[in-house]
Amino acid sequence: MVIYGVALLSFCMLAGIFIGEMIGKAIGIDANVGGVGIAMLMLIIFSNSPSKRYQLSSITESGVNFWSAMYIPIVVAMAAKQNVIAALSSGWMAIIAGILAVIVSFLMIPLLAKISRGQSNDY
Amino acid sequence: MITDILVEILTTNSIITAFIFVGLLTAISYKFSAHFTKGYFHGSAIAIILGLIAAYMGGFITHGDNGIADIGVFSGVGILGGAMFRDFAIVATAFGADLKALKNAGFIAAASVVIGVILSFFVGAFVAIAFGYNDAISITTIGAGAATYIVGPVTGTALSAGSEVIALSVAAGLTKSIIVMVGTPIIASRVGLNNPHSALIYGGLMGTTSGVAGGLAATDPKLVPYGAMTATFYTGVGCLLAPSVLYLIIKAIM
Numbered sequence: 228m229v230i231y232g233v234a235l236l237s238f239c240m241l242a243g244i245f246i247g248e249m250i251g252k253a254i255g256i257d258a259n260v261g262g263v264g265i266a267m268l269m270l271i272i273f274s275n276s277p278s279k280r281y282q283l284s285s286i287t288e289s290g291v292n293f294w295s296a297m298y299i300p301i302v303v304a305m306a307a308k309q310n311v312i313a314a315l316s317s318g319w320m321a322i323i324a325g326i327l328a329v330i331v332s333f334l335m336i337p338l339l340a341k342i343s344r345g346q347s348n349d350y
Numbered sequence: 351m352i353t354d355i356l357v358e359i360l361t362t363n364s365i366i367t368a369f370i371f372v373g374l375l376t377a378i379s380y381k382f383s384a385h386f387t388k389g390y391f392h393g394s395a396i397a398i399i400l401g402l403i404a405a406y407m408g409g410f411i412t413h414g415d416n417g418i419a420d421i422g423v424f425s426g427v428g429i430l431g432g433a434m435f436r437d438f439a440i441v442a443t444a445f446g447a448d449l450k451a452l453k454n455a456g457f458i459a460a461a462s463v464v465i466g467v468i469l470s471f472f473v474g475a476f477v478a479i480a481f482g483y484n485d486a487i488s489i490t491t492i493g494a495g496a497a498t499y500i501v502g503p504v505t506g507t508a509l510s511a512g513s514e515v516i517a518l519s520v521a522a523g524l525t526k527s528i529i530v531m532v533g534t535p536i537i538a539s540r541v542g543l544n545n546p547h548s549a550l551i552y553g554g555l556m557g558t559t560s561g562v563a564g565g566l567a568a569t570d571p572k573l574v575p576y577g578a579m580t581a582t583f584y585t586g587v588g589c590l591l592a593p594s595v596l597y598l599i600i601k602a603i604m
Contacts, residue, residue: 307431308408308427312409314528
């Protein structure tokens with residue numbers, strides 16, 4: 228049933244966010260630490276289950292796949308609700324800080340990828 | 351009278367209206383991509399840019415904080431594009447992701463989050479100093495904002511920074527997330543962002559969930575789960591490091 232997939236997805240998300248909040252509380256900060264990432268890990272483990280008994284039927288899977296396919300439209304809606312005016316009208320300092328942070332971070336990608344690739348080749 | 355009825359229907363069924371809004375925006379974008387850029391510029395990248403333009407217009411008309419969602423008939427866009435559905439769809443993309451790619455990148459993915467937070471923080475702090483800020487609290491808050499627009503206010507509040515500095519830190523984070531959304535598809539091939547491994551590192555370095563979500567959607571949707579996974583740890587790590595260790599470092603320097 229489609230709802231099984233949707234319910235499984237919902238369960239993973241809520242459980243992940245709960246764990247994320249708990250981690251935040253445990254280390255004393257008022258933020259969710261990796262809640263969505265933990266939810267994703269749970270879903271990956273469910274979907275890679277080697278046991279036949281827990282394998283999802285394809286109709287159940289379609290309940291998850293629908294939301295996965297809705298991802299880009301949701302991102303477009305997300306873009307349309309950003310506070311673009313505030314970002315553009317706050318003066319040059321905030322804009323330069325934002326742009327420079329992105330440029331420097333981008334430059335690090337090939338470097339980190341190279342280092343980690345080199346390591347894993349040595350095994 | 352007919353417009354009144356129409357507006358009322360569109361407003362009371364706001365999420366359904368949002369589906370049509372996003373559907374039309376997407377259709378226009380893919381047509382544009384195919385006809386004018388021969389598919390070189392991805393349809394979803396154009397859709398995101400159109401979304402940002404719509405957000406600008408919404409903010410211009412209403413003076414609100416939520417882009418086009420502040421206009422009554424488009425309020426559903428705010429729900430569809432809000433954190434709840436965004437996170438729900440991000441989790442869904444993990445379905446069928448490759449567990450092996452994650453395991454192989456475990457250490458470097460974790461390292462990239464910490465490196466990403468520290469890097470963005472010091473870039474932001476440096477810019478703040480260059481613009482004449484000389485108290486450690488303001489510099490730390492603006493640096494934290496350059497991490498994400500959540501880390502900025504969390505840090506600023508923890509250190510009791512002034513409200514205008516907190517506003518600036520949010521603006522720095524917003525700029526970052528918008529630049530990541532728009533810039534990723536343009537620069538992806540040049541930095542080797544075309545496999546799960548580099549996507550994990552990218553998510554960790556950029557950290558802005560909305561920026562990473564938008565940027566990867568417009569680059570290669572298959573990479574979304576990997577980038578989004580590491581990005582979701584970034585804000586937490588930022589909120590942990592910025593008001594503590596990083597603040598002490600800035601205080602020692604100034």
